[in-house]
Amino acid sequence: MKALMIAALVACMAPVAQAATPVEAIQQAEQAYAQREYDNAGVAKAQEAANLFAQAAADKSVSNVMKAVALTGQAEAIYFVANVSTDNNVKIAKHLEGMNAADAALKLYGINDVNNVSDADVARLKGLADEELNVVAKAMFQRGINLGQWGAASGVAQSLGKWPELRTNMDLLTKIGKTDIAQYGPYRTLGLGYYKIPALLGGSMAKADKYLSTAVSKTLAAGQVYSVNGYNNVFYAQVLRDNGNAAKAKDLLQQFLKADPNTLNPGAAPETKAAQREAAELLKSM
Numbered sequence: 160m161k162a163l164m165i166a167a168l169v170a171c172m173a174p175v176a177q178a179a180t181p182v183e184a185i186q187q188a189e190q191a192y193a194q195r196e197y198d199n200a201g202v203a204k205a206q207e208a209a210n211l212f213a214q215a216a217a218d219k220s221v222s223n224v225m226k227a228v229a230l231t232g233q234a235e236a237i238y239f240v241a242n243v244s245t246d247n248n249v250k251i252a253k254h255l256e257g258m259n260a261a262d263a264a265l266k267l268y269g270i271n272d273v274n275n276v277s278d279a280d281v282a283r284l285k286g287l288a289d290e291e292l293n294v295v296a297k298a299m300f301q302r303g304i305n306l307g308q309w310g311a312a313s314g315v316a317q318s319l320g321k322w323p324e325l326r327t328n329m330d331l332l333t334k335i336g337k338t339d340i341a342q343y344g345p346y347r348t349l350g351l352g353y354y355k356i357p358a359l360l361g362g363s364m365a366k367a368d369k370y371l372s373t374a375v376s377k378t379l380a381a382g383q384v385y386s387v388n389g390y391n392n393v394f395y396a397q398v399l400r401d402n403g404n405a406a407k408a409k410d411l412l413q414q415f416l417k418a419d420p421n422t423l424n425p426g427a428a429p430e431t432k433a434a435q436r437e438a439a440e441l442l443k444s445m
Contacts, residue, residue, distance in 0.1 A: 180218075181214075181215040181218040181220065181221045181225060181229070182215075182225075184211045184212070184214045184215035184218075184229075185211070185212065185215045185225070185228065185229055185232065187211050188207075188208040188209075188210075188211035188212045188215070188229075188232055188236070189208070189232070191204045191205070191207040191208040191211060192204070192205060192208035192232070192235070192236050192239075193426070195208070195236075195239055195429055196429050197243055197429060197432070197433055201243075201429065202239075202240055202243050202244075205236045205237075205239040205240045205243075206236070206240050208232070208236040209232075209233050209236035209237045209240065212229045212230070212232040212233035212236060213229070213233050213260075215229040216229035216230045216233060216260075216263075223267045223268075224290075224291060224294060226264070226267060227264040227267050227268070227294045227295070227298060228294055230260045230261065230263050230264035230267075230298065231260070231261060231264045231294065231297050231298040231301055233257075233260040234257040234258070234260040234261040234264070234298070234301040234302065234305060235257075235297075235301050237253050237254075237256050237257035237260065237305070238253075238254065238257045238301060238304060238305050238308070240253055241253030241254045241257065241305075241308065241312075242308065247312050250308065250309075250312035251309060251312045251313055254305045254306075254308045254309035254312060255305075255309055257301065257305035258302055258305040258306050258309060260301075261298045261299070261301040261302035261305060262302055264294070264295075264298035265295065265298050265299060265302065268284065268287075268291075268295050269283070270284075270295075270299075273299070273302070273324065273327055273328045273331060274324060274327055276331055281331075281334045281335060284335045285335055285336060292335065292336075292337070293337075293340075295335070296332055296335065296337035296340045297340065297341075299328065299331060299332055299335075299337075300329075300332060300337075300340050300341055300344050300345065302328060303325055303328035303329050303332075303345075303348060304344070304348060306321060306324065306325055306328065307321070307325050307348060307352070309321075310322075310325070319356065319360055322352060322356055322360075322361065325348070325352060326349065326352065329345040329348050329349050330345075330349075332344075332345040333345060339377065341388075342374070342378045342386065342387060342388035342391060342424070343373065343374035343377050343378055343388070343391065344388075346370040346371065346373050346374040346377075347370070347371065347374045347388065347390060347391050347394060349366075349370045350366075350367045350368075350369075350370030350371035350374060350394055350395070350398070351367070351371075351394045353366040353367040353370065354367035354371075354394065354397065354398050354401075364398065364401065364402055367398045368398050368399075368402060371391065371394050371395040371398055372395060374386065374388070374391045374395070375391045375392065375395050375411075378391060380418065380423060383414060383418075384410065384411060384414050385411055385414050385415040385418065386415075387423050387424045388424060388427075388434075389415070389420075389423075389424070389427075389430060389431045389433070389434025389435060389438070390430070390434050392411055392412065392415045392434065392438065393412075393434050393437050393438050393441060395408075395411065396408040396409075396411050396412050396438070396441060397441065399411065400441075400445060405445050408445065409442060409445055412438045412439075412441060412442045413442065415434075415435065415438055416435055416438055416439060416442070418431075418435075420432045420435060
């Protein structure tokens, strides 16, 4: 774990990789991000991707769509770097950086504050071509998960204080018809939030179950009881266990652990492997 912390710190100081054109920078960034792993070399690849995406976004010749794609890719790559780190100071700084990149992407589409999005704004976004709406949705989701992890790393007070904003952020994705982004990522995020927030402060095990059971049921692997998204399974198992349904939780985890992480969710093998490690630990505690 110490090695990963050092890797994350080194990655923060890594020089910006260079590409001849913004298109090449994005292509190289995508190639680098595809090589991410939960080890020193993999973290460095994620940071390299973030640097290349930032380079493309900074080019004054790019269209708003391409700039938004680059900024959102930057936010996603930074999220990975921050999430792997074991140093809270790194997490706080990097998740804030990721949130700012996603915010910059949203501002290109007139969303300056997720807390103040009008019905007219929602209608305008829903009128975008599918390609652009997907870009906006991904930026909105990356903003939200970076915000959530920034709050968690910053302490209980910040985490609780940002919960209403995080909830609003994720609800916006439903309003624009993109609840299913990232294998029902908004529901996964809301479910985990309602699970972690104390009941006296707005938490709800019933709502946690509702969101996470939906996330799992809507993304089932073919013929299986588990989701193609590893963290849908892990978070739902936690809720099942704490709601007194340990048998169902155990079965979900046991079946998920049999899945091949390299094929279950194409493009997300590192995250699936990490989720399986957490699933194995959770299973041991039951």
